[in-house]
Amino acid sequence: MLRSGTGNIWGRSTCAALLWIGAAVGVARADAIACIGDCDGDGTVTVGEVVKGVNMALGSLPTTACAAFDISSSGPPVAISQLVTAVNDLLDGCPVTPTTPGFVFNGQENRMDVYVAGPGFPKQTFPSNGDAPGVGRDLNGQICFTYDAQTGAVHFIAGEDSNQGSSHETAGWGYFELTGSQVGDFHYNEVGKLTPTYQPTADGAENYGCGFLSDGRLLTTDVGNQSGGNGNGQLVIWFPPFDVGANYTPDGVVPTTPAHYCKLDITIATAQQIAIDSQDRIYVGSSRDNLMGSGAGVYRYTGPFPTSDTPDGGCDGVDNTGAPMATHITKERFIPSDANIPTPAGVVIKPDGGFYVSSVLNGVIAEYDGDGHFLRKVLIPSNVGIPITSGTPLGIGLASDGTLFYADIGLRIGAHGIGPGNDTGSVRRLRFVNGAPQPPETMDTGLDFPDGIGILNLPGQ
Numbered sequence: 001m002l003r004s005g006t007g008n009i010w011g012r013s014t015c016a017a018l019l020w021i022g023a024a025v026g027v028a029r030a031d032a033i034a035c036i037g038d039c040d041g042d043g044t045v046t047v048g049e050v051v052k053g054v055n056m057a058l059g060s061l062p063t064t065a066c067a068a069f070d071i072s073s074s075g076p077p078v079a080i081s082q083l084v085t086a087v088n089d090l091l092d093g094c095p096v097t098p099t100t101p102g103f104v105f106n107g108q109e110n111r112m113d114v115y116v117a118g119p120g121f122p123k124q125t126f127p128s129n130g131d132a133p134g135v136g137r138d139l140n141g142q143i144c145f146t147y148d149a150q151t152g153a154v155h156f157i158a159g160e161d162s163n164q165g166s167s168h169e170t171a172g173w174g175y176f177e178l179t180g181s182q183v184g185d186f187h188y189n190e191v192g193k194l195t196p197t198y199q200p201t202a203d204g205a206e207n208y209g210c211g212f213l214s215d216g217r218l219l220t221t222d223v224g225n226q227s228g229g230n231g232n233g234q235l236v237i238w239f240p241p242f243d244v245g246a247n248y249t250p251d252g253v254v255p256t257t258p259a260h261y262c263k264l265d266i267t268i269a270t271a272q273q274i275a276i277d278s279q280d281r282i283y284v285g286s287s288r289d290n291l292m293g294s295g296a297g298v299y300r301y302t303g304p305f306p307t308s309d310t311p312d313g314g315c316d317g318v319d320n321t322g323a324p325m326a327t328h329i330t331k332e333r334f335i336p337s338d339a340n341i342p343t344p345a346g347v348v349i350k351p352d353g354g355f356y357v358s359s360v361l362n363g364v365i366a367e368y369d370g371d372g373h374f375l376r377k378v379l380i381p382s383n384v385g386i387p388i389t390s391g392t393p394l395g396i397g398l399a400s401d402g403t404l405f406y407a408d409i410g411l412r413i414g415a416h417g418i419g420p421g422n423d424t425g426s427v428r429r430l431r432f433v434n435g436a437p438q439p440p441e442t443m444d445t446g447l448d449f450p451d452g453i454g455i456l457n458l459p460g461q
Contacts, residue, residue, distance in 0.1 A: 035094035035439075037086030039066035040389060042442045045089040053078050053086050067382045067390070068439055097431070097441065100403040102457040103183065106395075106427050107158060108407075109448035110138035114456075116183050117399065117429055121443040124183045129162040137174060137190060138162040142273050142395055143454025144210040145178075154178045155242075156454065157218060159207035160193065168204035170195060173220055175242040181458060191243040194220070194259045197321035199232035199266055201225045208452070209284065211274035216240050217305070219264075219282055221271035231269025231290025235282070236261050237305055262306040262315035263325040267292060268299070272345040273395055273452075277353070280305075283334065285344045285357065296337035298347050298357055298372075302330040335372045340364060346396035346406070346453075358396045360409060361418070363388040365396065365430070378404065378437040379430060386411050386418060390440055391428055397453035404430040406440075407450040425450040 037045040037053055053069050055061040057078035069078045069086070089095075099118025106113050110128035115121050127136035141159030148155075160174030175192030198205035201224055209221035217237055224233030244257040264282075269290035275283040282301040289295050306314035309324040317327040335357060337344055346358035346365075353370035356378065365379035382390040391408030398404055410424030425447035428440040 035089050036069060036082050037066070037089055038068045038094060038439075040442070042445060043094055045086055045094065047090065050083070050086050050090055053083050057083060064383050100399045100429065100431070101401055102399050102455045104397065104399075104405050104427065104429075104443070105143045105156075105454035105456060106407055106444075106447075106450050107140035107143065107452050108425060108450035110140060111136075112139040112143070112158065113427070113444065114183055114186055115427065115443055117403070117405070117443070122183050123444065124186055126186075126188065136162075138164070139174070140449075140451060141208040142210050142452040144212060145454060145456050146212050146216070147459075152459075154456070154458070155191075156188075156456075157194075157210040157220070157242075158454070159452070160190070161207060166204075168198075168206070171198075171205045171207050171222075172196070173207055173210065178456075192241075192259065193245040194218075194238055194242065194261070195245065196220075196222070196234065196236050196261055196263070197319075197323040198222060199224055199234060199319075199321070201232065202229065203227065208272055209274035211276045211282070213276060213280050213305070217307075218242065219274050219276070221268065221274055221284055223271055224266075224268060226270060230292060231267055231286070231288070231294065233266075233268035233271030233286070234263055235265040235268060235271065235274075235284055235301065236263050239308055260309045261324070262309045262313075263319055263323055264301060264305065264329050265331060266319055266325070267294065269294070269296065273347050275347045275349045275355070277349050283347050283349070283355075285347045287343045287345050287360070295333065296342070296344055297333045298335040298344050298355070300332050300334035302332075305329075335368055338374075340366045340374055340377065345394050348396055348398040348404075350398065350402075356396060356398065356404060358393040358406060360392050360394045360411070363390060363392050365393055365404065365406065378432075379406070379440065386413050387421075387424070391426060393428075394450075395452035397455045399455055400457055402432055405443075405453050405455070406430065407453050409449065409451060410447070420449050423448050427453075 037049050039049045096119045104115040112126040113123050115123045129136045129138045139158045143158045145156045161171040164170045172195030174190050176188040178188050180186035206223040211219045220236050222234050238261045244259050268286050270287035272285035284299050306326050309315045315324045317325045319325040341359035343359050343361040345360045348356050355368040358365045363381035366377050367375045381388045392411040393406035394409045395407040408426040409420045412421035423446045426445045427443045430440045431438045
């Protein structure tokens, strides 16, 4: 994780663009409110928030001051009934909301947190290498799970860059075996480390995305140049086995055999999250123009993809670092960036084949149909300009019941421009009632650089 003074104001693989997008955005409104008057989405209503609602009702504050008063399009900005409900929420607490199936994983400040997505949002935190040298791991980025139905083993991939040094020479992805079935008793064991060669960058290699094809091949993205210059983020396909190359395991086993891979693309501008559909097509968020004719957007890659790192397996070339690379990959800009999503980052696929795409800089999560056509915004910023009280979503995750989760990177305006503030991030939940998106619920606050989400569904969930 980089800090101020390094020339990278984003610090992690979070850069979507450094230019402030001054596009107008709408006022957040929902047909039903989980907790009337909870302006900051922290699950409680305070006296100050009730006073804010009164001032909105009197017209002394604009209707954008707090979206959680269920602002109507006609009549008074805040109805008396809404103020009464807010007072009840203040006195009695916010209504208990349902528990979402699965467990929510997030990386922040090189630690990994896992949450129960229900009342109170209990969590377990795995220490970073800085917290527990030689034992903890520095984890970040998107988190992806794979389940072996025959053995019951659960594994996950996450960005792992413990002891990476100033040039990030050991930045890569850890392959972990996960045990446990509830928050508080999860444990992991690193059994593999996957590290490719990287394109030269001004700010060091940054790992981010992951995803598995139906046959178990793995995809990863690294960001490349984060804040400017030619887009040179990479999309890499890895071939099993992945329990190789680890430089640490708690049981003392130190595998040394490197993992095999083939690069599919080395020209992605600020490469971010990966999603893979039922046809094994790969989708990657690219948050800015690559200065070589390719604009920001969600890119789709269509196979067949290499089955090994050899020409016979479809990996028929090499890149400028001498690493194996495929030269005949079909790539298209599937969802172009626009005023809705000027800085695409997170992408997930709905069960109906549609998509959710996050845009970190303007605080939007938008919904698209299976052909990539815009449908609506499901997260509308609560205000124009940074900081955005409804958050600045980077990584996103989708639970089996359709609930969305997002890592709010906590953008702020500082001396060096726009970037994550110190401990300004959060993890939030966005539920739907009868298809209508509800105001986001804050699961955790005061986080440092939360950037990726993973959803674990154990058998029976």
